[in-house]
Amino acid sequence: MMLRASSDATGSATDIHDVIADDTDDPVSSALTSLVDAALKHGDLVSARRTVLEVLGPEALVTACSVIGNFEKMNRMADGTGLGLSDDQMAGLADIRSELGFDAFIVE
Structure with missing residues (x-):
């Protein structure tokens, strides 16, 4: 998924509702969404990190956590x-x- 400006620049389609949708069958999107939700809503961060680690690996976990921290x-x-x-x-x-x-x- 891209942000609005990057989608416009590349001519890619985007739907802002994808950002807040919980109904994805994509395990990568689901894992990352769960991590963001856990971090921002004080949810089960241990479980969310474990899922990202299992689905995407350690490098992606570090990158995802870094992005969340930087936005915050x-x-x-x-x-x-x-x-x-x-x-x-x-x-x-x-x-x-x-x-x-x-x-x-x-x-x-």
Whole structure:
């Protein structure tokens, strides 16, 4: 799965609902989704890490955990500084924000 900008750049199809869907038959997607959910929702992280290790191997586990940690770090830094999105960024994300109901949380 790709992020929106990388999908646009490569001409690949994407569906934002794939990011939040729990109904995948793909063991790789399922393992990674479980790891992210466990890390961000304080779930069974031991089991989720074990599953990623079994399905993808140790290198992928380290990479996945590093990506999760980096996103958390960047979000906390942005939140802590009060960093907002530019008008261009907000406009570019309008469809996704609306579809996922994020506009309800915007404080002007």
